[in-house]
Every structure is written in C-alpha cells, then in structure tokens.
Amino acid sequence: MSDSGESDGKACLQCGRTLPVADFHRNVRRPDGLAFYCRHCAAQRSETSRRKRGIEERKQSSAPVPDGSKWCAACGQIKPVAEFARTKAERIGLHPYCLPCHTAQGAASKTRIFGSTREYHPRHRHGIGQAEADELLAEQGGVCAVCGVADPQHVDHDHRTGWVRGILCFNCNGGLGQFRDDPVLLANAITYLKGTTWRRALIHPGVYRISSPARGRPPSRSS
Template identity: 30%
Template sequence: MTEVTPLPESPVKECSRCRQTKVRSDFHKCTARRDGLNSWCKECAREYQRAKPNGVCQVDGCQRVTTMGSRKCDPCYAGAPPLAQAHRTRGMPRYDDAGNRLCSDCLEYLAVAEFGVHSRVPDGLSRFCRPCARVKNVRKKYGLTIAEAEKMWASPCNICGFFADGEMVIDHCHDSGGVRGTLCHPCNVSIGHFRDDPALLDKAAQYLRRFPRGQASQDPPEQTEVRHAPRARGWSTHKRRKSICP
C-alpha cells in the first residue's frame, strides 16, 4: 500500500472556488484532505449553503420549512418540540453546580438518585430520569400512554385476582407484541415458564387435580417420554430445561 506523504504546511491557501489566496484560518478543517483543510474558503462554503433550496424538516411529526438546505428547521434546532434528542440538550451542561444531573427528556436537573444505571454512558447513569424512562419504556415496549399504563397497573391480576400497589405488571404477547392484560408477578412468571402454551397449562391443571392439596401418591410416578423443550422467545427461565410432557 502506497503511503501518503503529507504536504508541507503553508500559511496561505488558494480557494478552488473564488481563486483567492487566503490564510489557513479562513478554511474549515477537513481530515480527508492531505493539508487538513477544505478546498473552499468559509465564505464560499457559506454562500453555497445559503443558495440551496428550502425543504421540509425531517424530524418526525414536524412539517416546518427549512432554509439553506438544512435537514431540520430552526425551531427544532432551537429546542421547540418536536425535536431530535441530540439537539435538545445542546449547550446545556450535564451537571449543575449542586451536582444534580440533567435529564435529556424533561430538561430538568435532578438528584443522581433519580437516574437508573446505564453502562454505555460515560458516567454510568441513564440519560433519562426514572419517570421519563418509565414513560419511554411503556410507549416503546407496549405502545401505551402513561395514563393507560397507570390504569392497568392499578387493576388486579386477571388470573388470581391479587392486587398490590407497585407489584402489578403488564402482560403482552412476545410474538405479536400486543398487550393482553394485567398480571401479578408470580402469574406472569408462571405462564412464561409454560411458554404461553394453553395445552401445557391444561396438563398441569389435570396433574394437580389427581392429587388433592395435602396428599401425595404412594405409587411410583409414571414414566413418560423425555424430550428437549423448544427455546421460545420470552420464556422466562434462567436455563434450558427438559420437558417431561409428551
């Protein structure tokens, strides 16, 4: 492979558009070029950008007109919703003088304890506070608003009727993603172990009816065929097990 020899650094450079010789500070940086500077000067690049036709803002839900060929309109860059996440916190420090952290969604400085853990963020904390993260998770995972989710969390279990504030979960189909109802944690884990298969639940019910509560069979258990259970998506178990159900 041929090595690229860098050009000797010169205090001036000629713009390839206006053909004027200017100092290096009049050019934008460009690491792809051998001299590290753009071929056009800043003034020519600015004029070319302004001459671009207007377009439509590409932020989801925004139909404002853009200028100078920009992908986003001025309100979206300035912070008016709808706005891309990367531009909402532009220029805002991550921590204030009191040590509170900035939430990238509500744009408020809150205590560090109000944020969850995130290993991919440099400081190890989530960019969103816990209430904002809960709203985003409900919308992304279940397709519900926070009001609809709060109503389901305030409902008793659809299987056993148990209710405890703060312990109810939203059950959904792992194949289609549709919400099915509200369950308590034991019921939700139980149907996950049965791989959401009604046939296995019926067999389990028949098995329990053979032995009333407090009694056990004195006969040796019947031998059934042993086969590997399929690894279904959403099967809430910590390891692969063998099923004794034919």
C-alpha cells in the first residue's frame, strides 16, 4: 500500500465516502491491502446476506451488561462469564450461549441434522450410523466381540486407519486402548498372566493342589 493511500484515505464502493484506511478491513488479496467497503457498509452487507439466507437478526441485551458478566443469546439472561464455555472462534473468547443453553443448542442441532444424539456420535466419530452399528452388533450375536458380555455400547476402531472393527463393552474397548492396539503387548500380557496366576496341579488321581510360580518368593515390603 502506498504512502499516498495512507494519507488520502480510500473511497467506499457502497456509500461513496472517502474515509481513513482505519475504517476499512484488511484484505491482503487487494493491491491496496484494503477491503472494497468501509466497516459500516461491510457490516450492513453482512446482515443483509444473513437475512436472505434465513438467519435471524443477532439479538442484543436490552439492559447494560456489567463487567465480569455476559448476556446469553438463548435464554436472554445476564450471567457471570464463568458460566460460559471458552472458545477461540469468538472474538471475546466465550461462547454466545451459557453452559446449559450451549448443551441444549448442541443437542438440538445434532437431532436436527442427524435425527438423534445417538445417531450423531457414531456418525461423527467413526463414519457409521446407528443402523450400521446395530447391524454389526447383530453379526456379533448382540454381545461384546471380545468378552461376550451382552449389550455392548462402544464402537471400536483401528486408530491407524480409522476403520471400524466391532462393538465392544466399556472395559474391553478401554483395555485395547491402554495396550495401544499392539498385538505384541497383548501377547506379552497373556504370557505374563500364564506365568503368574494360580493354577490347579494334579498331585494324585482326583486330588489337586493350588499352586503358583510366584510361590516361595520372599514377601514384598508392603506385605
């Protein structure tokens, strides 16, 4: 941008006024580095576009909002800023809705777009709908693919590829995650259990003794 542009200002294509460059938004794609329209006209054009797209006019509080508080655009109440979730998407760093309204708005959006929150989670996280998850569970016989407990609720996926592998219960799904889906670690865990768990040893026909490879070791300091 030239020095003359800084001193002479710029003419707005909407209102035709020549205004200081500070009254224009920046636009790095323009030769002069400034937007076509002044800030006031740009805001008007944005609101007109929102109305054409069916977006309601932005609501504002009718009462003054004291410092340390924020007005919720959903319930219309003025609440402490601590009752608003933080976000980098907003200029002031806070969501426009308070926490209860934010939760309600999110659930309503998921229901409107996906039909229900239960449909949203598998579709959003794993790319499958609830019907597909139910079909996969039916192929497993309605039980966890690992331990066989009834009515598992968690969709398991490969963290490298994102592919869905099956439906697991909470414990099995978390267990695979703790072992980082590594077959070597799981095999080592199996070997470890086989060498340390108590087992029955046949010492006479029909007579067993419960023994463990750890038997005979000195007790730990905590025992």
